[in-house]
Amino acid sequence: MNVDWKLSQEIQLLRLVTVWSVDDGKSTLIGRLLVDTKGAFEDQLLSVTTKRDAASEAEIDLAMLTDGLSAEREQGITIDVAYRYFATPKRKFIMADCPGHEQYTRNMVTGASTANAAIILIDARNGVMAQTKRHTHILSLLQIPHLIVAINKMDLVDFDEQKFNDIRDELTAFCAKQGVKDLITVPMSALKGDMVTKRGERMSWYSGPTLLEVLESLEVLGRVDEKPFRFPVQLVNRPQTKELPDYRGFMGSIASGTVKVGDKVTALASGQSSTVKEIVTFDGSPDEAFSPQSVTLVLADEIDISRGDMLVRSDELPNSEREISANICWIGDEPLVARKKYVIKQTSNAIRAMVAAIEFKTDIHTLAHVEGDELAMNEIGRIRLKLQQPLFYDTYENNRLTGSFIVIDTFSNNTVGAGMIV
Numbered sequence: 164m165n166v167d168w169k170l171s172q173e174i175q176l177l178r179l180v181t182v183w184s185v186d187d188g189k190s191t192l193i194g195r196l197l198v199d200t201k202g203a204f205e206d207q208l209l210s211v212t213t214k215r216d217a218a219s220e221a222e223i224d225l226a227m228l229t230d231g232l233s234a235e236r237e238q239g240i241t242i243d244v245a246y247r248y249f250a251t252p253k254r255k256f257i258m259a260d261c262p263g264h265e266q267y268t269r270n271m272v273t274g275a276s277t278a279n280a281a282i283i284l285i286d287a288r289n290g291v292m293a294q295t296k297r298h299t300h301i302l303s304l305l306q307i308p309h310l311i312v313a314i315n316k317m318d319l320v321d322f323d324e325q326k327f328n329d330i331r332d333e334l335t336a337f338c339a340k341q342g343v344k345d346l347i348t349v350p351m352s353a354l355k356g357d358m359v360t361k362r363g364e365r366m367s368w369y370s371g372p373t374l375l376e377v378l379e380s381l382e383v384l385g386r387v388d389e390k391p392f393r394f395p396v397q398l399v400n401r402p403q404t405k406e407l408p409d410y411r412g413f414m415g416s417i418a419s420g421t422v423k424v425g426d427k428v429t430a431l432a433s434g435q436s437s438t439v440k441e442i443v444t445f446d447g448s449p450d451e452a453f454s455p456q457s458v459t460l461v462l463a464d465e466i467d468i469s470r471g472d473m474l475v476r477s478d479e480l481p482n483s484e485r486e487i488s489a490n491i492c493w494i495g496d497e498p499l500v501a502r503k504k505y506v507i508k509q510t511s512n513a514i515r516a517m518v519a520a521i522e523f524k525t526d527i528h529t530l531a532h533v534e535g536d537e538l539a540m541n542e543i544g545r546i547r548l549k550l551q552q553p554l555f556y557d558t559y560e561n562n563r564l565t566g567s568f569i570v571i572d573t574f575s576n577n578t579v580g581a582g583m584i585v
Contacts, residue, residue, distance in 0.1 A: 177383050179258040180275040180307070182298040183284035188315045192284060192353035193247055193260055196375070199360040200249045253379045272492050272581050275302060276567070279383050280309035282374075283334075287320045287350075291333050297527045299334070300543060303341040304490050304583055306563065309381050310338065311347045313374060317366065318352040324368045340530050349374050390454070391479035391557070392420030392428075393565050395510035396472045400459055412443060412459035413468055418510065418564040420476070421453040422460070427477040430468045431555045436477050437464040471512040473555055473565075481565065483553045488522065488585050490559075491538065491546050495572060495579025498537040499546070507548065507582065509568040515551040522547055545585070559583035 183189040247258040259274030275281060281302050285295060302310060312334055320326045331348040338346050349358055350369050357363030360375040372380070397415040404410075422428070422439060429436045441461040442452050452458045460474065468474070475481060493499050504517045523532035524544040538544050559566030570580030 175253075176255045176257065177378060177381060178277055178279045179256055179282060179378070180271075180278040180280075180302075181258060181260055181282045181284060182271055182275070182302065184286070184289070184292045184294040188286065188353050189260075189284050192282075192313065192315060192351075192359065193258065195353045195356060195359050196258075197247065197249055199356070200251055200375070251375065251379060256378065271298065272301060272305075272494060275305055275307060276581070278305075278307055280311060280378070280381055281307045282311045282313050284313050284315055285330060285334070287314050287316045287323075287326055287330065290330050291337070293527060295334070296337060297541070297543075299338060299343075300341065300525065300527060300530065301492055303338065303343055304492070304543070306559065306583075309345045309347070310343055311349065311374070311377055314348065314350050315353050317350050317357065318355050322350075322352075322357075322365045324366075327369075337530075347371075347377055349377060390419035390562060391481070392422050392426075392474075392476040393418040393481070393557070393562065394422065394428075394460065394474040395512070395565075396468055396470055396474065397511050399469060410461075411465065412461045413474065414457075414459045415511070416457045417452060417454040419454045419562050420479075421451060422476070423451045428460075428462070428474045429477045429480065430466055431473045431475060431481070431483075432553065433467050433472070435464075435466040437462040437466055439463075473510065473512070475555075481555045481557050483555050485550045485553050486519065486547065487550070487554060487556070488545060488547050489568070489582040490585060491544055491570070491583075492581045493538040493540060493542050493544075493579065494581065495570075495577065496540060497572075497579070498539045499570075499580065500537045504573060505579070506571040506573055507550075507554075507568045508571060509554065509556065510565060512554075513571075514554060515573075516548045519547040519549045521545075546582075556584055558585060560585075 181189055181193065245260045247260055249256050259278060261271040261274040283295065283299060285291065299310070312331065314327055314330050317327065327350045335346060349371065350366055351358040351374060353359055355363065357365055358369065358373050360373060362373060394417055395415050396413045400410070400412040400414050402410055422442065424439050424442060426439045427436060428439060439460055440463040442449055443459040443461065444452065444456065491499070499518060499521070501518050501520055504515065506513055507516045521535055521538060522545040524535040524538060524542055526533055527543070535544070557565045566584045568582045568584070569578050570582060571577070572579045
């Protein structure tokens, strides 16, 4: 069966993340998208609609439409990640609305981790700033497939084509150093509405698509059937009822690849093998399942499997090491230092680890690798970890789920880092 055909409805959903620097107009942009695509409720619109006087027309404060926390409204900034939902006749969208301030970079990493595309918002008056470079570098490490540069507030620079070209060229050169493959640049005025969902009449020099046209046309999913089968076990289902006294199913979401009834699979870490006897979903028992479906797998043999283990096809085994190198985004209050011990959590598996070395830190302005004996909050670098037991993994380049992990402080139990295995 053709997996692309089976995913035809799933392809209609695009997961987005917005990243920005302070006062770039992100809340106004998202408000514009929600209003123009009818994604805002009537009571929300009424609450942010004002009239200056009896003779004037009512105006919608687009920024207030998206700043939900009282602290956000008071300060005029976004603090936490919020998810916005809107749709057009061509596609549905889930947008992770992330804070832009440097102190909230940790929230941005969280929002970007599952995105298919990112909107990098830039104020046309300020151009490419340090936070723009930091966000862009993180997005490249996370290997977000599509980066859309929205150069906003063009109305405040008189819709100057040269200003747009200068910013576009600078960020294009910066992204080229990192191997970004799909970079799209759009000029716009979120406040006036030009080039967001409608073209407007003030940038006739720009012949490309509007932001919404770009979002509607992006390719969302690759060929998941070409990836090796990876199934992290979330839960062992043993109902032990009168009807099912010996039933034993393994529940979870398929991280990548496909699985069929009759496939030979191996359980890691035990190394024991069996065949898939049955695949159970909410809709029944199909002969085949694929990523990202949530399923229960029933095996022909009773082998020892528990939460944290991973089922893989026996002829497509992942890497297995007790020492790994990884790019790391450090988001902890306390710096990362060599010899310190942490817990790393990959899929449903948690393993104790020690930082063997900090291989380098990344200069966010030049992307140069520099030496350092610690990584402070919001710094990015590469570290080498020694693990208490072997880790079964793919590189992040080959599999975003089994190639990534979070770092947990053993004392506070806080998440302090996000890692991508190289």
